[in-house]
Amino acid sequence: METLLNRENDKLVITVKGRVDTTTAPELEKAIFDNIDGVKELVLDLKDMPYTSSAGLRVLLKGEKAMKSQGKMTITNVCDDVMDIFEMTGFSDILTIE
Numbered sequence: 001m002e003t004l005l006n007r008e009n010d011k012l013v014i015t016v017k018g019r020v021d022t023t024t025a026p027e028l029e030k031a032i033f034d035n036i037d038g039v040k041e042l043v044l045d046l047k048d049m050p051y052t053s054s055a056g057l058r059v060l061l062k063g064e065k066a067m068k069s070q071g072k073m074t075i076t077n078v079c080d081d082v083m084d085i086f087e088m089t090g091f092s093d094i095l096t097i098e
Contacts, residue, residue, distance in 0.1 A: 001049075003031040010040040010071070017048040020056030029059045033066070040071035047077035057091060064095060074098055 001024035004015040012035055020028055036042060042063065052060075060075070067073040074096045078086065086092040 001027055003028060005031065005035060007035070007039075010038060011043070012036065012039045012041070013043045013045060015045040015048065019051045020049060020059070021051070021053040022055045025053070025055035025059050028056065029062065032059065032063045036063075036066060036070070039067075042067050042071070042073040044073065044075045045077050046075060046079070046082060050079060050081060052082055052085060057085070057089060060091065060095060072096065 001016065001018035001020055004017070006013045006015075014031055014035075016028060018024065032042070044060070044063070064073050076098050078097055083092070083097075086095065086097065
């Protein structure tokens, strides 16, 4: 898994490439939490993320909770397989998905 970061003022876009699972979820968590100070809008672009495990879901939930106190988090470009996971777990009701 790889993350690409693009920050403009108080907006941070993190593009996730590859699978997020038990092995790679800590990398995603580090990418988010090492960079959200002063961020009012966090966008996670998942166009190149074909799969997430429960470990990845935990990181997304933790990111959502952290951003509620300072702004908002939006998830974009979710593939059908990951959207199925979000819907089965109820995350589609918790996360802002565009």
